[in-house]
Amino acid sequence: MPTDAQIAGGHKANLNNPNTSEESKQHSRQVLENEFNGGDVPKSTDSGDKNPGNVAGGLKATLNNPKVSDEAKKSAKDRLEGMQ
Template sequence: MSKDISSVARGHKAAISNPHVSEETKEHSRQVLEELAESGELDSAESKNANVVRGHKANLANPHTSEESKDRSEKVLDELDA
């Protein structure tokens, strides 16, 4: 699949929790998330995302990492809302 499943899931989760989204749209998002979970795609994507987060957090704690690399890790973590 060409889409980033984690991003797709985040979008649907946001729609479900958004009070300005219609119940029909929320139900569609619930169905999409259920389908992703049943197919195993969501678990795989979330596991991969968790590994990325752990790696960037480790990079920030590493005293031998350059400031440029740490800045990049901070940016990635901010984007992932970790």
């Protein structure tokens, strides 16, 4: 189930998408104004919804990405070891 922050983020993205209709953008404006205080929604900090397998996969990808700094790779390695 999406969080309020994700729902508001989707409506904000819709407003900035040049491929959506004006009618769709107006709907997003109304939802943000009526349900989300104009879009001012606190960022979700609940990590309990994250799938540990997906997190581990992302950390492993970081370790194998040549464009990632050594510092970021070390952090990913430490986090991955902490998950085991």
